[in-house]
Amino acid sequence: MSMIHVNTTVNGDEVDFVCDPRETLLDVLRDRLSLTGAKEGCGTGDCGACSVTVDDRLVCSCLMLGAEAEGKSIATIEGMATTEALDPLQVKFIEYAALQCGICTPGILIATRALLAKNPDPTEEEVRYWLAGNLCRCTGYDKIIRAVLDTAKDLRADAGEAR
Template sequence: MSRIHVTARVNGDKVEFLCDPRETLLDVLRDNLGLTGTKEGCGTGDCGACSVTVDGRLICSCLMLGAEAEGKEIGTVEGIANGEELHPLQVKFIEHAALQCGICTPGILVAAKNLLEHNPAPSETEVRYWLAGNLCRCTGYDKIIRAVLDTAAEIRAAN
């Protein structure tokens, strides 16, 4: 089985990897690049734990082949903080206790950050529908939604 050489950028850094054509971007991120912050919850695009951005668009990395990443800019949870400075969403998630077990948290943060980049003033309903593809089994979503809305308000106030 011949492997495919891929060059891409992950969280701003140039990366090169060889992947089996059957390997997903999620496989590559975790097993090949050591970026295990992106989680596999289902492998079928139903849970959102593997959410990443590709050229600014939110996707499930389990539903994209590693080979498709050629030339793409990929964003993962590891790239959300700016050096030692946490992203406001990360701060608010801790402050609001918007996580319990934390397994869905990386995907939700990636998705929520992408939402706020598209829509700095989402309504509660918009947040809920944007995050409908990110399953959380612990929280009942209440504190997650509040954390996202609070972050959006804070970012708007700061600007």
């Protein structure tokens, strides 16, 4: 089995790795780059626990090959907090108890950040449909949705002040 050498960017840092062509991006992140924040809940793109962004596009890393990462820019949960502080979404998720077991949380945070980048003022329905591919079995989604809507409100207020 010939291995493939891949150069890519993860959370702003240049990295390279060698992988089997069958390895998914999720396999590579977890097993070759030790970034275990993205989780494999299903391996079929149905649960969203492996969510990352690739060139700012939200995807399931279990449904992309590691080899496809060549030249791309990948963002994972490990890059969400800055050196100074947690992302406002991360803070709000803790405050609202928008997580119980926490296995879906990295994927939901990445997905939510992608939503708010695209739509800073989503309705409850828009949040629910955007996150329909992120399964959570603990919370019934209630506190997740509230945390997202409240973060969005705070961010809009901050943006308003900044203007």
